[in-house]
Amino acid sequence: MPRVFNFSAGPATLPEPVLQQARDELLDWNGMGASIIEISHRGPEFMRVAAQAEADLRELISIPDDYAVLFLAGGATTAQALIALNFADPGQAVDYVLSGHWSKTALKQVRPYVDPRIAATSEESGFRDVPPPSSWTLSPDAAYVHYTANETIHGVEFHDVPDVDGAALIGDFSSSIASAPLDVSRFGVLYAGAQKNLGPVGVSVLIIRRDLLERSGQPRAEILDYRAHVRGESMLNTPPTWNWYLAGLVFRWMLDEGGVEEFARRNARKAALLYQAIDGSGGFYRNEVAFGARSRMNVPFFLHDDVLNAAFLSESKAAGLLALKGHRVLGGMRASIYNAMPEAGVQALVDFMGDFARRHG
Amino acid sequence: MPRVFNFSAGPATLPEPVLQQARDELLDWNGMGASIIEISHRGPEFMRVAAQAEADLRELISIPDDYAVLFLAGGATTAQALIALNFADPGQAVDYVLSGHWSKTALKQVRPYVDPRIAATSEESGFRDVPPPSSWTLSPDAAYVHYTANETIHGVEFHDVPDVDGAALIGDFSSSIASAPLDVSRFGVLYAGAQKNLGPVGVSVLIIRRDLLERSGQPRAEILDYRAHVRGESMLNTPPTWNWYLAGLVFRWMLDEGGVEEFARRNARKAALLYQAIDGSGGFYRNEVAFGARSRMNVPFFLHDDVLNAAFLSESKAAGLLALKGHRVLGGMRASIYNAMPEAGVQALVDFMGDFARRHG
Structure with missing residues (x-):
């Protein structure tokens, strides 16, 4: 059947040239006689793919050098939980802005670990609007301010980066990352599941200002510790290599398109x-x-x-x-x-x- | 280049017919005019793929009905941390058998959560042998006994399921699952990253005896809670659909081969x-x-x-x-x-x- 136009919210449509390349090299990648799915993540061949994907993403969305970039298994929901574990003390106040279903999910994930405050909500409007940043009530002792840049279900979006007066701003950009220029330096953390704007399901991207990695956070396993993942260059354990590779093809396609x-x-x-x-x-x-x-x-x-x-x-x-x-x-x-x-x-x-x-x- | 023989420890070689099928339907799966990478995990088409993969895995390794099966993002290391969070009380004793690099990793992940006891170790032999189960010192108050059925680096393997006298036995089968018949009913939990014997990198399999899901475990986010994942049929958040699909093709291939x-x-x-x-x-x-x-x-x-x-x-x-x-x-x-x-x-x-x-x- 010919390719259709696929309006799925995620997993979502991918660029056809990317799928064609992935198809053509699925059994024999780069003349290795093996699929890129089948080779070691620690071998020089995949390490080059991983490094190129990071370099291309850095170029694509202008990530400053003082930000670490992670490519991890698990989606945005996992990141939502780990953000509290990594960047807030046990029971510390954290500010959440509720603009739809996904910001509520983000808040739900952190309840066992911190004291979430609702800095603003547009729930009374049925999430048909976003709470204007001028109305946000920020806690002076909050570890960070979390908001959802675009709400996939309710179809609302913040079109500007909110000013949070020096607080560490954490943005869920799962459904809008790389859709327009963005000043990354305004953020403490940006994160996104890749399956909407960045490419394939099965890998997520975190962009973390390095000074936040000095926070002690909460007791947690090494595999839930972003410091360890940064030290391990996203290879603390076997990463979702094929998904990472496919995301890299999407980054390259976006750069080539302008x-x-x-x-x-x-x-x-x-x-x-x-x-x-x-x-x-x-x-x-x-x-x-x-x-x-x-x-x-x-x-x-x-x-x-x-x-x-x-x-x-x-x-x-x-x-x-x-x-x-x-x-x-x-x-x-x-x-x-x-x-x-x-x-x-x-x-x-x-x-x-x-x-x-x-x-x- | 023709396909080579690939002895990678994982990600590892996949059956060529599986890769051929995945290639042939990469741009148009099942006549949908879209890739299976691009369609919703909650649509009837992918739900059928997911259900068939579980049914085939249940048939392949004879999983009894009183065991839940999860297909999750993240690999075995993530499971190693979550096992303590889900199946042990805070600070509770847990028994670990050390037979090589990966059992030590498993133990390291749980230190923040429980009181791990080394029930046996073969480290003094340089992990050139496994500690015989008759030598294991089990703690009567331990939440579970964890061992690594096959050590990928040291090349040692337990060829029989250890008798742990009624304790909840948790086995890391990342590198030997489905390589031979196994009595699943001897286990509390079996887990495995898929990228060795089960197929593609980027998805892991957990097989959990349902009574263990009644344990309260430790405070944790919903996304780190296996009860929630079981209730959500591994779709609490967007799962790694393509990796799951590819694992399903491997299960079907194994059944067809005998x-x-x-x-x-x-x-x-x-x-x-x-x-x-x-x-x-x-x-x-x-x-x-x-x-x-x-x-x-x-x-x-x-x-x-x-x-x-x-x-x-x-x-x-x-x-x-x-x-x-x-x-x-x-x-x-x-x-x-x-x-x-x-x-x-x-x-x-x-x-x-x-x-x-x-x-x-």
Whole structure:
């Protein structure tokens, strides 16, 4: 079957040239007579792949030298727990900003270890907006301030880095990393599961300002200790080598396409096209997010009549538009339009939506 | 380049038919027009893959119904830490049997959480033997007894399941799972990183007797809690879907080839062939492990003169025999001959070793 346009929220669509390269060298990588899946992570061949992936990510999103970069197994949820273990004392105050489902998950993970304070929440609006940073109540004794830059389910996004007055800012960028230029130096820690904007499922990226690694944190096993992972160059144990390699191919593809500046332009055009189609549908489709908090990455929308949902999903699938069903928390529809979603995919979706509205309006 | 015989200790060689299938469907899986890497873990398509992989693993190694099976990100080292968090009270005694590098690693991970006792060790022999179970000193108040069924670096293996007199036995089977029939009902927990005998790097398997999940364990984040993972069917967060899928292809391949009984026969023949070549080399090669503790999976060996090591490695590589360099802890050579290593590969190695000895003897 020809490739479809896949709007899955994550695991998500990958660049076709990346998949083609991975396919072509799956049984024989780099003339070794073996797959890159099959070779030692500590051999010089994979070590070069790992180092190149880190160098390319550093170039791609302009990571300063005083930040360590980790490529680890486990996703963002694991990172959410380990952040408290590594960067806060037992029972210490930590500030959490709640802007949707995933920031609530992040807070839940740390409850056994710290004293989480809710610095701000937009839950009373059904997470249809983000709490403006000017409204955040920060604790002077907090170890850090955590927020979720983009909420995959609720489709809200902070479009600027919040000013937290010198506190260590920790950002979950799972669904928006590398989608636009970002001043990494504003952060204590940035983390992301790779399976949305960075590539394959099964590996996560942490970007940690090195001075935070001097914090003693809490009693923990070495394998849960980011200091040990930094010392071990993400190879404290066998890393998810193939996933890391595939992420590296995505980084290289993004650089070759023009880097984050180019993807920021593409992503802005894609989001504008889709929101215009929704807003201009005369109420057939609607997005409920406050205008200034609309996500460029995940666009939840509803049909004016839920009875049409099943037809929308089956007809869109037949039209080669995959995975538009909304998350069960919200219902409705959702289109995830990460870096690897081509503009042609969003155009095809918009064309389908217009056609569907005409036929069912 | 044609495929070589790859003796890597892990990540390790995979069955060629599995890699061929993965390659052929990498861009379009199951007629979806998308890769299995790109689709939702919660969609019906991947859920079927996940369920089939579990069913096939249950059939392959005869897992009783009162055991839960988890497929998780992170490797065995992560499991080693979480085992203490999940199955022991804070500071509780736990018994560890030390038979090599990896059992020492397992013990190191739990020190922050419990009171580990060394029930037995063969360190005084340089881990050239395993401590016989009759010599183990078990603590009556221990939460569990942990041992490492096969030591990848030292090349020693327990060939029978130890009798621990009703204690909860936890076995690290990372490098020998599914290599021969095993009575799973003798265990409280079996765990394994998949990248040796079960398939791809990036996913680990835990087999947990369900009554152990009733233990309260220690304060921990939900993402570090095996009860939550069991409730969430290994999808508490986004799992490493592609790695899980590839492991499933390996399970299916093993069943089609005749199951663990057949692999036990092949593995016994492979190990016998290689050890005979070493023992019959008139001292040109030597393996230092006590006869009854020799691993069927990882065969470390030394040349009679270390000055020949570089020539052995370069000539074996030129002969299509990859990754024979020993682990840095021991030096020398090591051949890992897991399930996916064909008998022809071991024959080619033995032929090369004989030829090398003649030319350099």
